[in-house]
Amino acid sequence: MEIVPVPGLPEVVEGDALGALIASALEGAGLRLRDDDVVCISQKVVSKAEGMTRALAEVEPGEEAARLAAELGKDPRLVELILSETARVVRAQRGVLITETNHGLVCANAGIDSSNVPGEGTVTLLPVDPDASARRVRAELADATGARPAVIVADSFGRPWRVGQTEVAIGCAGLEPVDDWRGSRDRDGRGLAATAIAIADELAAAADLARDKSSGTPVVIVRGAGRHRIVADGPGAAALRRAADADLFR
Amino acid sequence: MEIVPVPGLPEVVEGDALGALIASALEGAGLRLRDDDVVCISQKVVSKAEGMTRALAEVEPGEEAARLAAELGKDPRLVELILSETARVVRAQRGVLITETNHGLVCANAGIDSSNVPGEGTVTLLPVDPDASARRVRAELADATGARPAVIVADSFGRPWRVGQTEVAIGCAGLEPVDDWRGSRDRDGRGLAATAIAIADELAAAADLARDKSSGTPVVIVRGAGRHRIVADGPGAAALRRAADADLFR
Numbered sequence: 201m202e203i204v205p206v207p208g209l210p211e212v213v214e215g216d217a218l219g220a221l222i223a224s225a226l227e228g229a230g231l232r233l234r235d236d237d238v239v240c241i242s243q244k245v246v247s248k249a250e251g252m253t254r255a256l257a258e259v260e261p262g263e264e265a266a267r268l269a270a271e272l273g274k275d276p277r278l279v280e281l282i283l284s285e286t287a288r289v290v291r292a293q294r295g296v297l298i299t300e301t302n303h304g305l306v307c308a309n310a311g312i313d314s315s316n317v318p319g320e321g322t323v324t325l326l327p328v329d330p331d332a333s334a335r336r337v338r339a340e341l342a343d344a345t346g347a348r349p350a351v352i353v354a355d356s357f358g359r360p361w362r363v364g365q366t367e368v369a370i371g372c373a374g375l376e377p378v379d380d381w382r383g384s385r386d387r388d389g390r391g392l393a394a395t396a397i398a399i400a401d402e403l404a405a406a407a408d409l410a411r412d413k414s415s416g417t418p419v420v421i422v423r424g425a426g427r428h429r430i431v432a433d434g435p436g437a438a439a440l441r442r443a444a445d446a447d448l449f450r
Numbered sequence: 451m452e453i454v455p456v457p458g459l460p461e462v463v464e465g466d467a468l469g470a471l472i473a474s475a476l477e478g479a480g481l482r483l484r485d486d487d488v489v490c491i492s493q494k495v496v497s498k499a500e501g502m503t504r505a506l507a508e509v510e511p512g513e514e515a516a517r518l519a520a521e522l523g524k525d526p527r528l529v530e531l532i533l534s535e536t537a538r539v540v541r542a543q544r545g546v547l548i549t550e551t552n553h554g555l556v557c558a559n560a561g562i563d564s565s566n567v568p569g570e571g572t573v574t575l576l577p578v579d580p581d582a583s584a585r586r587v588r589a590e591l592a593d594a595t596g597a598r599p600a601v602i603v604a605d606s607f608g609r610p611w612r613v614g615q616t617e618v619a620i621g622c623a624g625l626e627p628v629d630d631w632r633g634s635r636d637r638d639g640r641g642l643a644a645t646a647i648a649i650a651d652e653l654a655a656a657a658d659l660a661r662d663k664s665s666g667t668p669v670v671i672v673r674g675a676g677r678h679r680i681v682a683d684g685p686g687a688a689a690l691r692r693a694a695d696a697d698l699f700r
Contacts, residue, residue: 201452201453201454201659201660202451202452202453203451203452203453203656203674204451306610306611315645356645356647359609359610360556360609360610360692361556361691361692362618362648362651362690362691362692363628363646363648363689363690363691363692364627364628364629364646364647364648364649364651364690365645365646365647365648366616366647366648366651366652366655367652368612377614378613378614379614395565395606395615396613396614396615397606397614397615397616397658398612398613398614398615398616399614399659401612401614401616401655402616402617402655402656402658402659403659405616405651405652405655405656406453406652406655406656406659408647408652409451409649409652409653409656409672409675410451422659424453425659439613440612440613440614441611441612441613442610442611442612442613
């Protein structure tokens with residue numbers, strides 16, 4: 201397996217066909233896309249292409265946002281945006297606001313971020329439907345290159361109990377996101393009781409290793425993971441969101 | 451970056467010098483170890499080499515284990531072993547026992563596992579000090595090959611909110627486990643407020659992609675991640691365990 205950063209992607213703006221831009225960048229880098237590639241794309245450029253940027257200056261904070269912002273020492277306009285993307289506040293303390301987004305993702309600030317977003321006071325929201333984003337980019341890549349790789353839309357999330365963030369798949373297409381070995385047997389014939397591997401998250405993490413956070417390398421290809429690639433778009437990263445009633449941690 | 455599975459490791463038994471075995475397997479496969487390699491090793495073979503296997507037949511369950519086992523539908527001898535490795539029970543419901551181990555790792559069954567362990571009713575416990583295990587294997591690899599790669603001891607952990615397990619680093623040596631960008635600036639000069647990347651966990655996840663759970667490929671090399679490698683053994687994966695008072699999820 202190889203992990204290959206894709207250089208030369210231009211600054212992405214609203215309305216860009218991201219798949220076509222990636223295809224051009226690949227061509228410029230002399231890289232030929234294959235069916236068994238996994239194209240991992242940072243959420244940030246997907247959000248930019250889809251117009252999911254907001255200027256804080258245009259946000260009017262409501263009462264709850266103002267109260268929470270004062271409590272947490274955050275910008276009330278940012279908190280208003282966070283709450284608009286939030287289905288449930290998971291934790292609000294010590295300056296940190298962790299919520300479950302309207303898509304069912306649990307992360308800090310509902311995934312809203314201002315780094316690497318041009319324009320003072322401008323932030324990105326997560327894509328409205330990251331699996332649909334992945335499917336769209338996959339179709340655009342197929343149109344532009346003839347190949348039908350898997351596509352992952354990735355973001356960095358913190359997690360309980362462990363220090364640091366890891367990149368996870370918030371959207372995907374053309375990939376079986378979970379490699380389920382439950383019911384299978386090990387080498388000695390014993391059952392692998394609870395082994396279901398979150399392949400899409402591991403792929404997103406692998407891709408992140410080839411990225412430099414300050415350099416803007418939003419697209420990375422994982423090559424040779426074809427075992428997990430599927431021809432159909434598949435269930436998407438929605439399959440990685442644990443239903444509330446199956447989660448021991450709610 | 452490349453991810454290269456290492457074939458040909460023999461069945462590991464107590465007392466084996468794992469670093470020497472890996473060096474032989476590498477030689478047999480025509481692979482030459484480099485300073486900037488990261489050698490990712492499954493916890494299971496580390497535990498076997500260190501004699502951290504237990505026969506359930508020799509375990510006498512106590513009262514608490516018997517009660518919990520009945521509640522969860524588990525083998526009381528297994529529960530007794532789990533409790534002996536446990537500092538704190540995090541969740542015990544619906545057949546699942548999640549604990550914080552004596553090392554401070556939060557995982558199912560205190561990391562005790564029976565798959566790919568020879569002998570009916572035999573299980574592996576986690577290494578007593580996985581960072582020390584990584585340092586020891588690193589020293590053995592240096593002795594046998596002259597190279598001083600980074601070493602990760604990895605295990606698959608579940609996590610709240612998301613389906614499936616991902617491989618994480620429970621021990622490491624020769625690696626800066628967290629790539630801390632806090633205080634740095636993005637391309638537009640804005641602060642990267644909360645970006646600290648759990649590199650050791652992302653490396654473990656990347657290595658897992660090249661593994662086949664049923665085939666026994668316990669050693670995988672990630673090549674080209676030299677940016678995160680350090681000459682000293684470093685802080686180890688202990689740096690990835692979030693202190694209780696810094697964790698919003700306790």
